Each structure stands twice: as structure tokens, then as C-alpha cells.
Amino acid sequence: MRCRTEPCSGPEPPIAAEAAPTGVATEARDIVVTGRVQGVGFRPFVYRTAHELGLAGTVLNGSGKVFIHAEGPAAQLDQLERALVQQAPPLARPRLASSAAATLSGATTFAILASDAASEPEIHLPPDLFTCDACLAELTAPAERRYGYPFINCTQCGPRYTIITAMPYDRPNTSMTGFPLCDACRAEYESPLDRRFHAQPLACPVCGPRLEFVPVVGANLVRDRRGPIPEQGAGYEGGAVSPKAKKNPPSAVAPSVLHKTIAALRSGQVVAVKGVGGYHLVCDAANDGAVRRLRERKLRPHKPLAVMFPLRGADGLDAVREHLRLDALCAAALLDPARPIVLAPMAAPFRLSPSLAPGLAELGAFLPYSPLHHELLAGFGGPLVATSGNLSGEPVITDNAEAQLRLAGIADAFLHHDRPIVRPADDPVVRPMAGAVRTLRLGRGLAPLELELPATEPGRLPRPLLATGGHLKVTVALAWDRRVVVSPHIGELDSPRSNDVFNQVVCDLQSLYGVTAEVIACDLHPGYASTRWARARAHDRGLQLIPVQHHAAHAAALAGEHPDVARWLVFAWDGVGYGDDGGLWGGEALAGRPGAWLRRASFRPFRLAGGDRAGREPWRSAAALLWEAGSPVGANFVRDRLVPAGQDREQGSLLQLAHDAWQKGINTHESSAVGRLFDAAAALVLGRQTASFEGQGPMELEAIAAEGCLPLSLPLAADGQGVLRSDWAPLLATLTNVAIAPAERAGIFHETLAQALLDQVVAIRATTAFDAVGLSGGVFQNKRLTERVVARLGQAGIDVRLHEAVPANDGGLSFGQVIETMRKV
Template sequence: MTHAQRNSAELESVSLPEANPAKVRRRILVNGVVQGVGFRPYIYRLALEEHLTGSVFNDSSGVTIEVEGPVSAIEAFLRRLPMEAPPLAHISAIAASEMALIGDQNFRITLSDVRGRVATQIPADAATCDDCFREIFNPADRRYGYPFTNCTNCGPRFTITRRIPYDRPQTSMANYLMCVQCRAEYDDPSNRRFHAQPNACWNCGPRLWLTTPDGTAIATGDPIAETIQRLKDGQIVAIKGIGGFHLAVDATNEEAVRLLRERKRRHGKPFAVMLKNVSDAERYAVLGEAERDLLLRVERPIVLLKTRNPVRLAPSIAPRLPWLGVFLPYTPLHHLFFASGMIEALVMTSANLSDEPIAIDNLEAVTRLGLIADAFLMHDREILQRCDDSVVQLVEESPQLLRRARGFVPLPIPLPFNAPPLLAVGGHLKNTFCLALGREAYLSQHLGDLESPSGLEFFEQALDHLKRTFEIEPATIVHDLHPGYLSTQWAHRQSLPRIGVQHHHAHIAACMAEHNLSGSVIGIALDGTGYGADGHIWGGEVLIASYLSYERFGHLKYVAMPGSEAAIREPWRMAFSHLLAASGEQVFEPATLDLLGIKLQEARLLERMIARRLQSPLTSSCGRLFDAAAALILGRRRVDYEAQGAMELEGAAIDASPGIPYSVDILPGSQRWGTADEASKPWQLDPAPLFRKLLADVRRNERPAVMSHRFHRGVANAYCGLAIQARECTGIQQVCLSGGVLHNKLLAHLLRNTLLLKGFEVFLPTLVSPGDGGLSYGQAVIAAAQMASESKEAQDAKSLAP
């Protein structure tokens, strides 16, 4: 999206004379991200260039401008206003109205006028801009080498802000008294640091120091140089950044990477790597123009890229995967590390033990990470909000957010209709919450898995911060239907009205809302786990969905999960269940048992568990289908992290030539659409033929790449076939694809392109994750639609009353 497109807000209520040379006066209200981004000095300069008088100031809604001058000059001012706005500005609305002439002699910037609820927005944290970069490396500049250099076009925002309006007293820079030179910049409308709230320098700003794991200061004249040397020596260093600490090691040192895995208890899950620039990224990964653009976005997300062989990095960074998570420096400190020439690549991973929130406080970091890090590079600028790095991948030439955090939060996501104040609390894994009001939804940063009290505490802290920041006090709480989710249990403890939303309905509604769709769509929701309306575990669904309701048109045929949660950690269990359903007694043949790595006695025990439904819930999960295939094709018996088998399975097929897809049976349902038929049954996809053919291929030692590609194509073809049946029954042409399995780029590609060839309109999420990170947005959309419908029904009933 270009800068002009981003700020293409329509001008409201402007009726200017066509050719009147006389002076007029206009009040212009600008909403969006327009505070803390250099917007007022931009307006000041623009007004002077058009020879207008008047004023500009921040207020509760955004920025208010009053301009006086010839009609032609004001028209030119209004045309230029959204097109030339500062790079971090996001204009959502511009409204103008007539005023009486005052006769100003100049244009001035006045003090903020904050009354009532604050409706403006905090900017997101932004990567170091080119101007600041040049200053940091200019020996003649007073900020030469200063690791906290920033201006109105870059630096921390969300993570240092307590509340809005975004003024210095409301940030963690409040205790730093600016020196004379910084103050002069801050007060000068012509300077790019005019009202840059984190503005500072060597004389008056935050400082760095290095400590031992127990917090004792390490004597050194140059903490950065000492940190670099320790990294080169193979040490693990905890480095305080913008949204929290990173644990860093030299990415070319295999021993150091393995040590980090051991201490962090992160076995197998890939690490992200920070590289100096795009040229270095091209040495390690395959980049197209779109990938380059993603790396260089102001948000500086981690971008998943295809690894370029031979890999020069430590092999255990991303074991058994053909992708590398790459991101570029986004703070002055990062740039200073790479400027030394001693650092080629850094593993920079969230500073926590697995499943814990990222550390942000100095004392907290030493307490929690003292047994992981060999040294700590600290600073004294307080981090007020934990915020991990965002993760993005390119899917069908569009960016797909896998993790929405730094750089994107707290920018709002549009809603297709007005919402009352409500809170949607998301799911259990990859949790986010969503505060909604009016036409805007505020999605929290990625909070992680709600597996522990510390995770729930992070949830509550982040919620308190966003409620306070945007002055939204929810009157309704929206939650998932799963009674075991900590988010659902938290919702039930609150004394507010609640709305429960089915998991996969929320996935599809999120995609619908992002693309501003109306009516009903065919929703293909594929994930690992979601609580179904029949009490079973769903995850391979085809829904006929609107914002108000959904019907289950079809699903993957149920199989048992022997061992329940153990079947997620040990994919061979799902392989056994699918083979038992597909082949019956053949699963007990010695060759098959050897393939699964189990004994006959253990297999018979699983069979009895399944028959008696002992710790063996039924699931229609597409995620578990991929687990079973990974166990057979790759021998993946146990996973170290969520979706490991599925990721490795996709990786195995990345360069494979297309083969004949495995077949999946489509079993007709008995629904009569548009009628109330309680005995109706959904259509089903039966993968039994797929597993029979797959087992035969495994036994004859077919190449994993071939089998994986045939599996992916078979699954895609099956869901496309079910979508065709849904269209024949309903006439619906629009298909929304969502759910965590859609992180799989190959499957998303096959599904989308096959559906397009069949004449469907196809939509994929981009603004929010298709996985559970986008769940709360979908929940908020559904709840808002239901509440609006109920309100309309109540009004209609009242109007008809005698």
C-alpha cells in the first residue's frame, strides 16, 4: 500500500466556492494516527507554503486545524493534506466546515485541547529512519553512536506510552529533562524533532550498561563493544530493546545456538535471525521484490523466507525446515552491533522460558533469565508494554500476519459496522484480545499461550493498558465456547453480560470483516482444535456463514484422538487412528506397526481405547490429519512445538514436482437448505482412500517430497469439491479461507488457485492472522452484529406495539 493510498480519507462536508478570490476560514478535523508522528509541524509547513493563517492543535479526537486565506489556497491545502502526510501518519477521516473570519496574521501551533473521551490513536513503534541512521554514523553529529536516537518519524511509541494524548508526560520519558539543545529541537516547528516525545541525546537521555547474571555492573567504557566481544566468544546475552529483552547469540556459532536451546528449553522450534541489511539477507535466503519490501517496512517484522543453500548459519537455527525467519535492525542499538563488522548474523529470540511472557523490566529480567544469559545489556528507559516482534510471510503475493505485535499494535482494524463497547477475549493458544467501539477494533499485541498464571497476568496487564489508553470500558464480553480455555473461564468470572461464539465461525467472520463482505459466504475453516456445537473437536469445517449465524455444511470425517492431548504431542497416535479407520485389521500387520514404532500389545490397547471412547475424543481436525501424514511420511513420532509435523511436511514438498493427488471420498449429507430439518447431517470428507494409498507408497519407499505434495493436493481438491457442493446447494460464490492450517503456504496456494479456476471469489486474511491470533477480531465482529440485530428487533417491536 502506498503512502497516498494509506491516507486517502474522504473529505466530508466541504462546500467551497469554485472561483471566489475572497478569503474564507475553514475548521478541519483530522482523525487517525496523527499525534506523535510530526503531524502538526507538517501542517504548519504546509500552511506556510500555501500562505494561509490560522492554527493547529491536538485534541481528544485527533488534530484540529483552522485555516484562513483565499479559496484556491485552501483547496490546494486540502488536496495536499492526505497526500504528503508524514510517513507514520494513518489518516482515517478528514472533515471540514465553514467558520467566520478572524483575521489571523500568522499560522501557529497551539497547546493540546483534551476534553471528554480521547478518540485519537497511539502510533506503533517504528524502525530507525534514514535521517536518524545518518546522524548515528556521522562523527560530526552530536548523536554520533547514540543508541536511543529517534525523531517524529521513528522510534518507540506504543511500548513507552501510558495513555493518550501522546505527550511526553504520558510516556516513560517523563523523568528525562531535555538538555538545552534537545529542547530547542523539540520546540522548533521546522525541526523534525518538534514534539518528538522520546527525544534525547548523550547529555540528557537513557543510558546503557552491562551486568553479570546476578545484576552486578561490569566495568567497561563501551558496553556495546563488550557485548559484541562476548557474543563472538559464544556467550548468550540478554539485550533490552523496545518491547522487551531479546536473548542473543552469534547465529554462525552452532555450539552457542545449541546452548541457547538447552537453557531456554526450546527444543526444535525455529529461531529468527537478524541480519545487517537486505544484501546480507539475500546471501542467506531467496528474496523477490515483495519479500524485500516486507523486510524494509517501517514495522521491520520477521519475514519467513526460503533458505538459500548452502546454509551458512548454525544448522540448529531452523532444523528440518527450508525457511528462515529474517528481520533487519530496527533500533539504533541494533545498527551499532552490525556496524562493528564483527557480527555477521544474530539469533534474536524473545527473552523468556518457553510459554512465558517476554521480560521487560531490568530486575525481572535478571530474576527470570539469570540461568539463561551470561550477561545483560541493560538500559534505563522503562518499557511500559511487552511487545514481541511481529512475524509475516508472503502468501499469494500478499503479506499474511502470523504474529501481530511490534509495529502493528495498537493501530486499529476497521469494522464493517458500528460496535458498542465490547471486549472479545480470544482463544487459548496464540492469544490476543480485541476491544471494539464504533467502527474500530483494537487488537492487542500477541500475548502467547494462556497456559500459566503468568500468561493470564500478561493478558490482564495488556487489557488494563488498552482500556485506559483508549478509554473503552466494555459493557459486554465475548468468548470462545470451549469451557477449558483460560480466556473463557476468565470471561465467566467477570460481572458483565457474555456472548459465546463458536471457534470456526469466528475465524470465518474475521476474514469476512477484513474484506468488508456482506451476506453469507462459504467458509473453509481448517485448524487443529476448536470446540464444536456437538461437543466434539472440530477443525476441518466447511460452513455457510454470515456475521449473525453459521450452518455446518460439511467437515472432515470424525476419527478418535487416542490419548486425547497426548495425540497432539505424539502424531503416531493420529496415524494409527486414521489407519485403523481406513484399513481395519491391516494396521496390526508387523510392517505397519514397525512404521508407527509401536508393539502389537500397545496397538491393541489403543484399539480398545478408541472402541470404548476412553481418553479418545472424536475430532474432525485438519491439523490432526496433517499430524498423521507427517508421522507416516516423515517418521515424526513426537513434536517439540505446535504444528511441527505440519511445517516439516510442507517443507518436504517445497520443491516437489506435482504428482497425482491422493483421493478423498466426498460423502453426501442430508441437509435441505432453507428448511428446518433437525435430522439433517453435514457432508463429510473421508480420508480413508488417502491413507490406504499413502501407506502403500510408504511401504514401497516413495520419496517423502512426492508423498507430501500428493497429500497436500489431495486435501485441497477435497475441500474444493465440498465448496462446489455447497455452491450448488446455496448459490454462494464467495469463499473465505481461514484457520491456523492456512499458515501452510502450499495448501493456501492450492486451495485458492483451484477455487479460482472453479469460478469462486476467494478471500484470505491479511490484516489479522488466520490462526487463533485473529480469533478475537472475529468474535468481536459476530457479537457486534448480533447486538445490532437484537437492537433493531427491539426497536421494530416497540414501533409495532399499540
Template sequence: MRRLGITVTGIVQGVGFRPFVYKLARRFQLTGWVLNNSNGVEMEVEGKEASLEAFILALRLEVPPLAAIQDITLRRCTVSGDDCFVIRQSTDDAVAKTVLISPDVATCTECEGDIRNSADRRYGYPFTNCTNCGPRYTIIRDIPYDREMTTMAGFTMCKFCCQEYDKPADRRFHAQPNACPVCGPVYRLLDRSGKELPGDAVQETRQLIRAGNILAIKGIGGYHLACDACNEMAVQALRERKFRADKPLAVMAGSLQIVRQLCHVSLSEEELLTSQARPVVLLAKITSHLIAEGVSPANLYLGVMLPYAPIHHVLLTDTDVWVMTSGNTSDEPIVYMDADALERLADIADYFLVHNRPIANRADDSVLRVFDNTAYMLRRSRGYVPSPLEVAWVMPPLLAVGGELKNSFCLTRGKQAFLGPHIGDLANSQTFTYYKESIEHFKRLFSIEPQLVAYDLHPDYMATRYALQLPLPHIGVQHHHAHIAAVMAEHGLNEPVIGVAFDGTGYGTDGHLWGGEFLVADLSQFSREGHCRYMPLPGGEKAITEPWRMAAWVLRSLYGEQMKELGIACTKQLPVNWQLAMQAADKGVNSPLASSMGRLFDTAAAILGIRQVIHYEGQAAVELELAAQGITGELLPYQFSQGRPAILDFMPAFHAITQGLRNGASREYLAASFHLTVADGAVKMVQQISRNTGITKVICSGGVFQNMTLLKQIFRMLEKDSFSVYVHRNVPPNDGGLALGQAVIAAHKAAGWEK
């Protein structure tokens, strides 16, 4: 007889791991115990040598579907002669907490069957779950993951739920959120004043949606604003009340079958839609006739998700399609507290479907699309957070604060990078408060006390100001270097690479705004080998929301005062005071220089008459890409001046676009031509840098690479030329992935901390 002590680390709490160990021990006739603690799962098993070996092998190979083992350590213990195997009460050790927390998991097929089975005691119950599904991150307050550490602590299980919880053969054995209609949380339907409405809350909600109302629905990670996606009036009312003029709205479809009627769905896209994370997936539309045009106006794509919480399975039929957008007003974080919802969403929602289980941690829906048959993350949150990203290097405990827009922070521990949930725009005071609270929660949850902080060089970023106030050594990281490093971290690269960083704007080391950058970089340093030509941003930040400003500057530079005689839509749409903005730019007043690729796409959209003023970030570039869909353009002229750094100048392309419009070319054809021209210029720059350095590994990152048309063209052209091309997969290419890059750069510089 032997007795072994075993410690298992990884995602092993809240995923049915202790019941799994219990069943294994019984199967191999072993005695002992198992419990949760702050580091993972701890156990002692006693029995014959052969049985212990078989147990350990099964422990590695037969893990529960939601578990992810990071490490198993063994130690010899003294034989104690136990006569059975038991699950012990969890302990909260004084040692550092290293256990990992499972993300929230979509309702499993078995629980969905219970909800739909009229003979089951959980028929229609909107909080049904088991060890294989349900809320995790959004209900946990602290570890170890036990009921008293979650927002289920206030709900005492009835005798039937207790029997399930205590029965090893039951799939709800030690399922911490276990509940039923007798003992668990309940939904209520309220009007705007907070008064409860009579009747069945779920049935009434369904009827109110069908009647054209807008409802605020409390889910797992916060509130959604929902309406019938087929009702044009309801959709337009939601847009007006939410102050969301044009940006597409996400929808939830009741079944995969109805999604297939709306959109093209590849095998890779189906796998994402039906995965445990159940993110929003961007899909190409087949038709717009089945839903209101206002859901995704003038857009070829639709953001779609399938039901992931029991309440969604209860509310939606297989043929329903509902708008399901974040419960907030523009730029604010998602609402997750009931009183806050009634106050902040009262001018948007007609009614409120609320429940009495508190949400510990809010989580917005994640957004992905498929590129090259593989997932391509655009927003990382519910279903993925707080699982760490594994990197190839041991890092000191540090905090990377991220950027200003689409913010997410990062905390590190060993080879693990804990990227926080999607936070949003830190210029909003409520979002900034949420940001600081989330950092403190992650520090506590994972027992990480940072020894240094990494930040963006932009002095006006709220995240940068926050970082510089912390009593820690500081390491500043250049914006585009961080973009490239984030991809390197995902792929385990540290040798020099050619980095193509295209985005809106990021603070450069020369004090100008960068955004069309070609770097040679590793994880410690970079050199700027090329960039797009500097141009002024007339009006500063106004040039970002009013693309006509840069278009006017470009056309005036090309044609002087005769630009008004060109006869193209752009010059006809200029505001009356446009010349004042140009005169200010001539004098360098509020007109910073920028090499931004994002602004070049805005300029092309404005010259083509596609978009002069935007209502959401990147709208002009998005609509330019949509105009180019399915069209093969021609290569336009551009200038490539070699040197160090080399310069790409697309002014000749803008001249060609203008002349094309005057000669009757369609704006769709010219939009496609602009994409092809930018791709060709980028590839030429990479080829030149490769000839100079011998480097053949290329990385593409930055918000502009949310443009699939451009990314595909550059990717294919470089691969055809035998380059190895790396892109994001698990973190966004936009600033949502910036903190990961900051973290790995700071870790590699840590030996010589920069104050």
C-alpha cells in the same frame, strides 16, 4: 478575517502532527494555537478566507509520514486577533478518550545517519529518534501523548535537546522521546549476578557475541535472547537453555544485502522487511551454509528481520547475522522488566545488556510472510499494535476474549476494532496475568468500557472462564464461525459466504471437536454444510503432541493387527504400549471425536515416518509441507459422501500412502500427493455447496492455512473455477485472529444479547 476551530482525529499524536500544523500555519500566515487532547489534535486558526481554505487543503494532503487522519471537523469561532501561532500545553479532557496511539516505528534513515556519523553528537547513541521514528506504544502510559505521559518522563532534556524540541524547523521539534548521550537513557552490561561490567557496554556486547556467548538484550518492547547465528555451538546452547528443541529461531541481519545472500527476496518481501513496522518475514532460503544449521533445522525457510531500534544499528555490522529470539522460556510472555529478566533469564543468558528507560507495554516481534504478492499476517504485535482495524459496521463497545493458544483479545469502539498484542498460551499463569493486565490497559488507553463480552464456546478455555466471570451480558461464538467472520471483517463482507475453516481443534456445537469445516455463514449465523470424517483422538490432548497415536488408530482401522507387518517406518517406531492407547480408544476412554484437518496432516506425517512426536505446535504438519516442497504429486483416492452435512473421508488416501511406501514411493512424493488430495477434496466440497446455494464467495481461515502449499492449491483451483476467494491479510489465520471474528459476530447479535 475568519477564525476556525478544527479537531483532527486518528493517529495524530506522537507523529509530529502539531509541528506540522505549526509550520502550515506559519506558511499561510495564520494565527492561533494547536494542542493535543484526549480526542486527538485540537486547533484554532485565524486569517484570510483564502489562506484558511489553503491551510485546510494542505492539512488533508500533506500529513506527516506516520500520521493517519480519521476525521477532520470544523466549527466557526469568534475572531480574537491573535498576533502569532503557538503550540499550547496539552489538555486531558474529562470526555472520553478517542485519540489513537501510533505503533512503534523503526529508526528512520536520517536518524540512522546521525548514529553512523562520527561528527554528530548522537554518533553511536542507541536511543536516537525524531518525530518520524522511534518508540511510541511501548513507552506510553496514558494520553495525551506528551513526555510526562511516557517512560521518558524521568529524563530531563539538556539545553541542546531543548533547542531541537523548541525549534520549528528541526525534525525533532516536539519529538517526545528526544534525548542524547548527555541527558537520555543509557545502556549497561551486567553479568548474571547483576554486577555491572567495566568498559563500553555496546562494544563489549559485540565482542561477547562474537566469542559465542548468549546475551539478553533489552530493546523497545522487551528482551531478546541473542547469539551469533553462524556459531553452531552458541545456537545449540541457546536451544538447550531455552528448552526449544526444533522450532526455528528468528534472526536479525545487519543489512538487506546479507539477507539476499541467505534467502530469496521478492519485491513484496523487501517492502515488508524495510517497512516502518520491520516485522520478522518468512523467506525461502538460498543456502544454509552461511549460518548454523541449528537456527532453522531441516527447514526451507528462515524468519528474518532487519534492525529496527537504534541499539540494533549500533550493535550489528552490515554483514552480521544474529539469532534474535524472544526473551522468555517456552510458553511464557516476553520479559520486559529488568529485575524479572535477571531472575527468569539467568539460566539462559550469559550476560545482560540493559537500559534505564522503563518499558510501559511489552511487544513481541510481529511475523508475516507474503502470499499472492501481498502481506499475510502470522503474528500481530510490534509495529502494528495498537493501530485499530477499521470495519464496515458501527459496533457497540464490547470485549472479545479470543481463544486459548496464540491469544489476542479485541475491544471495539464504533467502526474500530482494537486487536491486542500477541499474548500467547493462556494455560501459562504468567501469560494469563499479562493477558488480563493488557485488557485493562487497552480499556483505559482508549476509554472503552465494554457493554458485553464475546467468548469461545469451549468451556475449558481460560479466556472463556474469564469472560463468564465478568458482570456483563455474554455472547458465545462458535470457534470456526469466528475464524470465517474475522476474514469477513477484514474485507467488509456480510452477505452469506462459503467458509472453509481448517485448524487443529475447536469446540463444536454438537460437543465434538471440529477442525475440518465447511460453513455457510454471515456475521449473525452459520450452518455446517460439510466436514471431515470424525475420528477419535487416542489419549485426548496427547494425540496433539504425539501424532503416532492417530496414525496407529488409522493403520489399525485399515489393516487390523496385521498393521505391524506392513514394514513401514511408522509401525517400527511405535512405543511398546501403543496397543493400550488403541484399546482405550475402542472403549471411547479419553478419546474425543474430532473432525480436525490439522490432525489429518499430523497423521499423514506420522504414517510417512516424518514426525511421531512434536516439540512445538504444528511441527508434524510443518515438516510434512516441507517434505512436499517443489514436488508434483498425484491425486489419491478419498470419499465424498453428499448429504447435510456432507462428509470428506481421507481414510482411502491413508491406505494409498501406506501402499505407496510399501511399493517404494518416496515420502516426499506421497507428502505432495496428500496436499493435492486435501486441496481437491476441499474444492469439491465448495463446488457442491455452491451448487446448492448459489454462493460464489469463499473464505479460507484457520491455523492450517499457514500451510502455503495447501492454501495456494485451493486458492488457485477455486479462482480457476470463477470463485472469489478471500484470505487474511491484517490479522493471523490462526487463533491470533479469533477475537476479531468474535467481536463482529457479537456486534451483529447485540440486539438480542444472549446471557
């Protein structure tokens, strides 16, 4: 029989091991393991573990689960059950579904049986994970046949999600279909005791993908070897390894290709390197000129750049410690199997380029996760900038020809390979804060994120549901039965390519999991591209459409991560979200539970002129606050402090136009968004007139905020609808007082917002019962603010919950939309 997720090329014989002499079997158990247990080496792991414990019995795959019959002493059977979950292979995410007493069969061996595909499997897609220790040892051992081979992998590592074209997860259903296995690889693939047993991306220098280095001279690409950019799977004829490939395997050119790439990096060039989920733009992280050129060409003047560090030292982190201060949380996050980008504080003195994260105190660092990265870093000898190979806000580029077309004005050279990337997966980003590692961006290694829906009546979704997220940091989520899957980060839906990838991800999730959505949830904002798509799809296919208010989705996402809490008070603070009243909300306190939220508190609203421009031009938020409050320093401060030298006349005219529009209510919207308060504070304290990326001013404000500052008291009163409103006006005198150091003003601002939140909690608690306070929304990516809020609430004896696996920002909206609409489907 064939298993849909670990298919055999022929009949799969039982593989047996003699039970160790641990005495007569005293009981038997039938154990069922669910979760991500297919295609990750789980059966060989069970076999080895049972043999070590001296157990007899069998293990087989079936219906996407693993079925174990084990016989032996009770203590060893208990150890087996613990090991199944606690010692599972890194790629596995097992759940012990059941364990029941069984009839003794008198077995004397433990056997791997042929897979049973009698019924449809419970599909779990494995993500792409880092190069395991065993493959890394092979990669660096001259005697091994895969020595230096940049595509080495096994069942414990390598690409998965980014190469799957269809289910079941079989090599013909991956982008490796163009690379037929050589005899040596096939022998590994078919041996159940080999760590490459059914490793679908399996490859070697004889039969696997190859590299190509393409330099750019002027406006022209210069081929490193004759022929076009390698076709995906080129070098193979008629489904077999070509005679040319056998005579001159790809590895024969790999050293030359890598040497040329490393030489280009050492000379200060920018190289576009094709990786696992897309291209990186790579340069020397210590070469300020190279970093500046990358910024100029990519039109990314300030947004921080991620840096990839080589493995060094006993735990692999010595190279990182030379430049960053790592606590236990940061170290653990860097070594996580997903190998995420981790935000960590810079060390002093900081010896890498000062242009990596200008104005900030933290740097995004990550470790190499592919063998190609290991080879590049080992040859280069130091850290490398490795930022997404894309145009601003778009998904990362995956295709060779598209990369050369769209990145030719940025890169000095290209390092391609011919293994196709089926779908993009950008690097994940996490930030350790408030005692745990918090996900800021879902990506390669963390996504698709598979979660269980909270238990509700009737307990299962009656119809499959698709949630389309928001407009920025977009993810989509697919939910059915008791399951929900959240996609990797897609990006902003501002370009045709972003919308194409959005469509691809929507189709992929449904196709790969074999689920067709019958209900669509979307954001309430009528102008979002995701909302327009959802409305059109629902109309065309006759599907139920459920719009979800933005901050209700944030609150529900947090509730979905913490199903043990029944009654919530969630603070959803962000830059903007379409409110039930058509206003721009963003400083909301919502009480209740998913599907039944009440708006209990917010901030004093202010009229914001300029529409969407306010997010890119923080001076507009600052001016609006000063005008709204009637501040005596307002007009002069805006003119004198927010206007760049030499632009007085032009900017003065713009300010006058903005003020006139604000007074007349032209193109203005009422906002209660804390994110806009942060923008205003950054403009008033730092002179941050414009922002080149989302959140620039708030991030810079956090970076300089002094410790030990005392909060101001913000008045709190109910409005006409009974919503408590904190008044930000008392902050203005401090924020505009240039006699106070900017660091102190920034510190006071953070402390005041933390105290304002506590004041709202105390006031709401007088009339509303809740079990926990939650923090959601993009503002709570701010470590300084979040930790101050957690500390104040903790001192008051209040249980505080934050996001962990699901982003607090808009990347978590799709999951929140699922949770919010569960009872409405």
C-alpha cells in the same frame, strides 16, 4: 490551551510561515483529519506541506483530531488533501474525515495554533516503530551529539506503546518520566518546527537511559560497574539531571558496554539483550555451536529461530540477500515500518547455521528497528539470532531483575538498559503468500491494531465489548462505538505469568482508551483459561457473557476484514476447536454471515485417543486414522514406522494402551480437524512421532512437498445432519506407501486437500448462494496449500478472500469474537 495528546509545558505560541507567491487565494476549506494523528509530528507536517504549496491558514489539534483551515487555489487545496493521507509521517494513520468550503479570512500566512482540548479526545495509541532515516544518520555521524547513542528517537520513530503508562500521551505519563530533559533536548521538544517537537521518548547521552553489561561466570553474575542493576531512571536526583550524570554522561560508558557485548557474541556466547518490547536472546547466527547451545538451554530443540540482519546496500537488504531469496513481496515486508519478522526462502547454499530452522525451507528474518540493534549489528558485522527472551509459550520478559532470574540458565551475559518497559510486545511475524503479506503474529509495530467495525444496524456498538480470544496465540480485543482495538500477541495461557500479562493487557486497553467493557465474548471451550476468566469476570461484575464457537470466530474475523462481502462460504481449518456438538472441529465450511453461520461441510470424523496429547504426539493422529479406516497395514505400520529404534517394548505397550482406549472410547474425542490430518500425514510420511512445537510436522511436510503432483479423489457425501463430509481414507494407501518418495507423498497430500476444498465449494454452490469463499484458521498459514487452493478456485472463477492484517490463526479469534457478537450486544 493544552492538547491531551501533545501537551505543552507552557503556552504554545502560533508558528507562522509566509504564504508563497502563488497568486490570490480563490477559495477556503475547513479540513478535519482523524485517526492516529497525535504525537506523530502531524501538525509540523501539515505546516511544511501548506508552506510548500503556497497556502495560508491554520492547523491545530483538538479532541484527538487535526483541524485545518486552508486558503489558496483549488488545485493546491486538492494537493494538500491528497498529501494529508498519501504523504503523512510514517507513524501517522490519518483519515480525511471531512472537507468543506469555508469563508475566506484573508490570511497571508500559515500558522500552527495552540491545541484545543475543549472536549475529550478520540484516542489512538501509536505503536513502536523503527529508527527513522534522520535518526539513523545522526546515530552514525561523529559530529552529532547523539552519535552512537542507543536510545536516539524523534516523532517519527522510537518506543510508544511499550512506554505509555496512562493517557494523555505526555512524558510524565510514560516510563521516561524518570529522565528529565536537559536544556538542549528541551529546546528541541518545544520547537514546533523541530522533528523532536513533543517527542515524548526524547533523550540524549546527557539526560537519557544508559546501558549495563553483566556477564555470568559459573552461576554468578559479575557487575560491569559498581552498584546494582540500574534502577529504572537511575542517575537522577530530585527530578533533575544529577551532577554525576552531567560530569560523566551515560554515553561515556556505552562504547565499552557495546564492545564487551560484541566480544561476547563473537566468542560464541548467548547474550540476553533488552530491547523495545522485551528481551531477546542473541547469538551469532553463523556459529552452529552457539545456536545449538541456545537451543539446548532454552529447551527449544527444533522451533525455528529468527535472525536479525544488518542494513547493507542501497535498499538495506544486501545482507539478507546473501542468505535468503527475496521477491518483491518479501523485500517490501522487510522494509515495512513495523519491521516484522518475515518468512522467506533460504538460498542455496545456505551459509548460516543449519540449526536455525531444521527441516524447514524458510527462515524468519528481520531488520534492526532500534538504535541499539543498529549499533550491535554494525559492531558485530553479521547477522544475529534474536529470539524472544522468554520461557516457552510465555510472554517476552521485560524487567531487568526478572530477566536475570529467569534467563540466567540460558544467557552467558546480559545487556540491560534502565528505560522501563511498561508492557511486553513481542516481534510481529508475517508471511508473504498468495500475492500479499499475511500477518501471522501481531506484535511490536503492528499492534495495538486499530480497526473500524463494519457498518451494521444500528451502526454503532451500544455497549463496549471485550473479547478474550482462545488459549493459544492469545490476543484480546476491545470494541466500542465503531472502533475495535486488538492487542499484541500474548502467548499461551498455560503459566501464571502468561495469565498475569493477560490480565495486564485487559486492564491496559480499557485504561488507555478510557473504555470500560460491559459485555464479554469468549471461546465456547469450557476448559480454556480465557473462558474461565471471562465467566468469572462476567459473574463478579454482572456483565453480559457471550460464548462464541471457535470456527464461527475464525469466519467472522475474515468477514470483518472484508466488509464488502455480504454472503460468505468460509473454510475454517485448524488443529482443534470446540464444536457446537462438543466434538473437536477443525475442517469446517461455514456459509452465511457473522452471527448467522450454517455448517455446510467438513471431513469424516475420527476418534482421537489421548486428548490434548495428540497435538504433541502426531503418531496418535496417524494411528487413529489407520484404526478408524481398518487399514490392513495399520498395526504393522504404526509399530514398524512410528516407533523409534530401541523403544519397541515401551512404545509397543503405549500403542497397545492407546489402541485399547480407542476401541473402548476412553479419553477419546471425535475430530474433524484438518490440522490433525496434517499431523497424521507428517507421522506417516516423515516419521514425525512427536512434536517439540505446535505445527512442527505440518511445517516440515510443507517444506518437502514436491511440485506437479496430482490429487487423489476424496469421496464427498452428506451425513445424517446434511453436512457434507470429505472422506480422507483414500489418502492412507499413498501416505503409507514407502515406495513413493516422501516429497511426492507430501505433494500429493497438499494437492488432494486443495482439490477436496474445491469439490466442497462446487457441491455447496449447487444449493447455497455466496459471494466469496474465505480461508481462515491456522492451516491456512501453510503457503503451499493456500496458494494451491487460491489457484484452483481462481481457475473456477470464484472470488477468494484471505486474512491480511488479522492473523488467520488463533491470534485473530478475539477480533472474530467481536464481529460475531456485534448484533447480540
